[in-house]
Amino acid sequence: MTGRELPRAALAIRGTVEGFYGPPWSPAQRLAHLEFSARVGLDTYVYAPKGDAHHRLRWREPYPAAELAQLRELATAARRLGVRFVYAISPGLDMGFAGEADHRALAGKAGQLAGAGVEQFALFFDDVPAELTRPEDVARWPGAGGAGAAHGVACTRFVTGFLAARGLRRSLLVCPTDYAGTRETPYRREFARTAPPDALIAWTGRDVVVGSVTRDEIDRAAAAYRRRLVLWDNFPVNDFAPRRLFLGPLTGRTPDVGGSALVGVLANPMPLAVPSRIPLVSVADWAADPAGYDPARSAARALPLVAGAGADDLAPLVRVSSSWPPSAVPDAQLARTADAALAGDPGARAALSARLAELARGCRAATRPADLIAPLRPWLAAGAAMADAGLAAARLLTGTSRDPGAARAALAAAEEHWADVLRPVVPPFVREVLRRCAG
Numbered sequence: 001m002t003g004r005e006l007p008r009a010a011l012a013i014r015g016t017v018e019g020f021y022g023p024p025w026s027p028a029q030r031l032a033h034l035e036f037s038a039r040v041g042l043d044t045y046v047y048a049p050k051g052d053a054h055h056r057l058r059w060r061e062p063y064p065a066a067e068l069a070q071l072r073e074l075a076t077a078a079r080r081l082g083v084r085f086v087y088a089i090s091p092g093l094d095m096g097f098a099g100e101a102d103h104r105a106l107a108g109k110a111g112q113l114a115g116a117g118v119e120q121f122a123l124f125f126d127d128v129p130a131e132l133t134r135p136e137d138v139a140r141w142p143g144a145g146g147a148g149a150a151h152g153v154a155c156t157r158f159v160t161g162f163l164a165a166r167g168l169r170r171s172l173l174v175c176p177t178d179y180a181g182t183r184e185t186p187y188r189r190e191f192a193r194t195a196p197p198d199a200l201i202a203w204t205g206r207d208v209v210v211g212s213v214t215r216d217e218i219d220r221a222a223a224a225y226r227r228r229l230v231l232w233d234n235f236p237v238n239d240f241a242p243r244r245l246f247l248g249p250l251t252g253r254t255p256d257v258g259g260s261a262l263v264g265v266l267a268n269p270m271p272l273a274v275p276s277r278i279p280l281v282s283v284a285d286w287a288a289d290p291a292g293y294d295p296a297r298s299a300a301r302a303l304p305l306v307a308g309a310g311a312d313d314l315a316p317l318v319r320v321s322s323s324w325p326p327s328a329v330p331d332a333q334l335a336r337t338a339d340a341a342l343a344g345d346p347g348a349r350a351a352l353s354a355r356l357a358e359l360a361r362g363c364r365a366a367t368r369p370a371d372l373i374a375p376l377r378p379w380l381a382a383g384a385a386m387a388d389a390g391l392a393a394a395r396l397l398t399g400t401s402r403d404p405g406a407a408r409a410a411l412a413a414a415e416e417h418w419a420d421v422l423r424p425v426v427p428p429f430v431r432e433v434l435r436r437c438a439g
Contacts, residue, residue: 009257013230013264014287015044015084016280017202019126020239022271024049027070029273031077032371036277038081040284040305045078046173046266047071048088048124056090060105062112075117086120086173087113092128097150098140106154107162114166122173123158124202125151130177130187145186147177152194159196173230175202182206182220192226201225202232202266209234211325212252215260222261230264236279237268241326243420245379247275248322249282249295249302257290272375277306278318310369316355316362317376317383320422330422338390338429341397353394356426360387382417389414390426393433404437 015037018025025033030045037045050056054063063071071087078085089109096102110121132138132146141149151174159172174195178187179202203221205213213231222229233253236246250267267283269276281302286293303318304311320331329335334355340348363384366373373380389410395401411430415423 009291010289011257011262011264011287013044013084013200013266014284015042015046015264015266016283017046017048017088017232017266017268019046019048019050019088019124019232019266019268020237020271021050022239022242024051025271025273027074030074033273033277034074034077034081034083034085036280037083040277040281041288042280042284043082044084044086044264044266046086046088046122047074048090048122055088056093059089059091059095060102060109062109068112068116071113071118072116075119079117084120085118086122087118088122088124088173088175090124090126090128091154092125092151092177095154096134096137097132097154098134098136103154103157103161106158110158110162114168119168120170120173121158121163121168122175122202123151123155124175125177126175126179126202128177141190143186145188145190148185148187148189148191149194151176152191155195155199159199171198171200171228172196173200173202175232176225179232180204180206180208182217182224184224188224188226195227197227199227200230200263201227203229204232204234209237209240209325210252211328213254215254215256218254218257218260218262228261228263230266231262233265233267233283235267235283235324236270236276238270238272241420242271243418244326245272245275245317245321245376245419245421246270246324246326247278247318248324249279249299250286251295251324253286253290253293255291255293274306274372275375277372278302281305307372308369310366310372313362313366314372314376316359317366317379317421320359320383321379329424331425334422335425338425341394342429342432349394349398353391353398356387356390356394360384360391363387378417378419379421382414382419383421385410385414385417386422386426389430390422393430396433396437404434407434 075085091106137150155172155174176191178185206217238244238246265287282298285298307314323330337348337352341352363380366380392407392410396407407430
């Protein structure tokens, strides 16, 4: 959608949050991500890598000069490209809320970053203790929801004591500890009482990782937080299942956001920076026009845009890695074809062999672009091996081979791979064919 006037229903915030667990992106990957974001219409990047100790574990400590220079370069590049650069501080693991020291430390840390050119900030309290642990904090905010009250106070003090004093007027983005679900809770009630009225709440949907987001869920969550929402979409992140890839388009997100409290989306990408671009194109497309979004059309433009001349070779791997949510069967169409092949359908047997041959060929032929292929190599190798195993079993099924040992060996080789490509689909198919051969 970039380069064109956006529909009136476009979300005001359309971006990504580097919020995954595991090794963070490199400075070069972040700069390249900003270039990509500007190209596809993602207008916001939130810096929040769990693997950066200065963001989370050692949040009080100032950045060393070299790392601060990298953040300065990132902020400068974002301004040049028209992308909002938001630095998130995550103090919730050990912040003392009742005293003054840690509020000063928070302002001091933000001050260092502001001196490096950071103009927008967020406060994140995700994945921290749900209850206050320091005696002085518990005494100040006793009872259920005390953590919500303390977190809200910290946000308000940060806005009035730091942001406003520097003339930084944009609404503060906050990820609360209670970031998933739609019901009112003591945490949310107390947070709403003490937090800045214009705070934007990062919310993941009815659960942490979701297959769908409905208008009703948005409305109920907004009522529970009593604030506007930004969908922290844990798509296409794979830190909870690092052996898998999620390369398909965004699905299941409501087209009905007009007039709602949802003002933005921040997609949480995979640690694999360049492969994440394939699904992130669809996030940009949905955010730009929720009512007109078509996942299939978005997917069709995404792969050529990211892979260029290498798109055709990569297409088979992307196709078998496109299911969402994570609980969905990988490539449900291929799974149905395998079942039909086992049931004796000759057309299905031919189609299955063709699909697996295409996967094997594509995985072995893919060589470009280099920055996309390099991180995908484990899955390309696994995909080729899994396709070989399926083809060996298909030949047994059609009678063009009478060597079950070859299929057994191919399956063993495929399952030695760390990367997960079609494991719920091909191995059961191969084992059923081998069982029939043994019978």
